[in-house]
Amino acid sequence: MSGLRILVPVKRVIDYAVKPRVNRAQTAVETASVKHSMNPFDELSIEEAVRLRERKLPVEEIVAFTAGPPKAQDILRTAMAMGADKGIHVQLDEKDASQQLEPLGVAKLLKKVVQEQKSNLVILGKQSIDDDAGQTGQMLAGLLDWPQATQASKVDIEGDVVTVTREVDGGVETLKTKLPMVITTDLRLNEPRYASLPNIMKAKKKPLEKKTLRDYEEKFGARLKTIKVTEPPPRKGGVKVEDVDGMISKLKELGAL
Amino acid sequence: MATSFRFAASLRRASQSPRPAPCLSRFRSTVQVRWTGSTSATSEPHQPVEKGIGKGGAAPAKVIKFTSEAYPELQRNSRFAKLTQEHVDYFQNLLGAESAIIDGLSKDASEDIEPFNSDWMRKYRGHAQLVLKPQSTDEVSKILKYCNDNLLAVVPQGGNTGLVGGSVPVFDEIVINLQKMNNIRSFDEVSGILVADAGVILEVADNFLAERRHIFPLDLGAKGSCQIGGNVATNAGGLRLLRYGSLHGNVLGIEVVLPDGTIVDDLSKLRKNNTGYDIKQLFIGGEGTIGIITGISILCPQRSPAINVAYFGLESYEKCQEAFKEAKNQLSEILSAFELMDGRTQKLINRATGKKLPLEGEHPFFCLIETSGSNTDHDNEKLQSFLEHVMETSIVSDGVLAQDQTQIQELWSCREGIPECLGHWGGVYKYDLSLPISDMYDLVNDVRDRLMKAGLVGDEDFHPVVDVVGYGHMGDANLHLNVPTRRYDKEVEKQLEPFVYEWVQMKNGSISAEHGLGIAKKPFIGYSRSDTMIRLMKQIKDLYDPNGIMNPYKYI
Structure with missing residues (x-):
């Protein structure tokens, strides 16, 4: 069989340990001066690609791809420190409405990249934790007319036959198909590694291509408009009671007794 | 465990669930969280009720020995009055609410009192029959005046997380716990x-x-x-x-x-x-x-929005010192922590929790560096050049840099999780010492050699000592010498003391850098303080507390 050419799209999102806050105008989540990092599902994708190589599978190249603001470069460097061979950064101007990407736009863009890079396996996170759309992988598979296995918890490749295990309600489901294909990752797939210092240094020397949307002839613009973003209602505080009698009378008051 | 939580965390965010975090015992908000929420990654003292962390292996005994039995040389001071019903009635009347007082005199409240009587290390246990929880400064004042007038000894108590037995009674002192005074005033x-x-x-x-x-x-x-x-x-x-x-x-x-x-x-x-x-x-x-x-x-200083954490493996203690020097030199004002851990502590964390360590391969020493500053780009630039330098000059053998908040917490748990993991086998002899930074780790080696020679260290059940390890705040020249044991053993104690204290005295160090004296270090203050200093301290004690009712049998 031919070698594996793996494309791993990654996204820079607000760090998942940071509590997101809605901006004053209630149009979006506040992103300025908030810690960002790689979408955790994408970390799993990179890790899986690197592990395929470590399992001595004929991995020719692992390409990490991102579309985002200039800062998104940081996560490409992280991806390369984890083991990707090169990075492609499509720089987006966040203020330009025609550059606002929705899942379909991303999928169209990825299709172009797949063709350009001659990828035969795309591993992506099943969703990004900021938009929670969970659509890109499926749309990409549709556009490419490739088989797809979503929410993978285990991936085995032998020759050009791929076996993917996915967790479903109350059990697991095992799928089998042939390359080329699209896989989306789920939490139990693996445990992403730390970026080690020597690899961080090496990653600095790995190639990083910079592009813009204009390099890909296609319409990517957004079709949806966000009307309003609101936080969930705050949790009501509890009441302290002095003693058992106090608690009982309070419960009676609330009609619980 | 840590990893499953990590996934759980991302999953939770992913589903935007409004449910509270599954964090077992604590609630954490926003940034700068170092707690990973798993049972395997906490640190130092917990709630006093959370005893017996031993999972399998030699779990600690169910009952903690009374301090008065473990240290028969301590005698109750007969000057102090014994608690009577009259006293209890006075306090009940003063504090009003039933929840403000735990009365073990007129009824059996031993279970309720137990957490106030014993420390989290399970080393000290008193006989207090009364716990008071005043709600105001005024109530504290009235309590103390009454106790002073009636010669009732007291123990002030906060979260009871101390490491030297200073916050638990020895005999029947009244516990004054301040948990109900919990308002932020301004x-x-x-x-x-x-x-x-x-x-x-x-x-x-x-x-x-x-x-x-x-x-x-x-x-x-x-x-x-x-x-x-x-x-x-x-x-x-x-x-x-x-x-x-x-x-x-x-x-x-x-x-x-x-x-x-x-x-x-x-x-x-x-x-x-x-x-x-x-x-x-x-x-x-x-x-x-x-x-x-x-x-x-x-x-309180301004909180730094930009936090970075790196974790290194180093081949010798000399390299740790070089790394510290370079960190001070190159990171200067953004350096906010420089922690030292020997390889043995990290291995014990792995043994106790099964947690995977951030670095593969064995290293005799590990350091954790934290930077905090106001500008991410500025900090990154400094940190990058520092990291490049220490890697290129082989000061550090290997290392990782946290890429996100969760990794920051996980790296911190390799340091903060040590004390709890060391307690896994039963008990820990803890020494908290200030020493000249250049000799700091020699003590750990000397103590290990000494206990080895005495045949007390090993993997078998009959060996009381599991290992001798060192970690601590390198930046403050503060070493935590810890001896995790399967049981508290007089023979081990004899080997450790006064050897450790004499060693520290020889280097003009302090026998208690940050843990205090309490009951544990009281007899040894002479190793770090001159007779004149101790005399002056005693004068102050006598001046403010002429009846000696405050936290007796401890300190000096």
């Missing part, structure tokens, strides 16, 4: 000065400040349980000392009640005040022997 966003009751939990104070972009200048593993009054009374050091300095500098004022009931209101909010003796300093680190702190005013 915070000035311009000056950064916080005024709060003594019973406010450190983490609560820090979260309160985090919302206002400030930070409590003290951080330690027990933050979820310990109280700021207790922190001040014991002059706790912790993880941020390197950056923000000691409480002696940050505490601007205190409110304290003297044994005779006098309320000393010195809640100064001034940074400068050169008018007379600085009396408050006597109470900072006074361990409740001359008064009870009921409120503090403290200077």
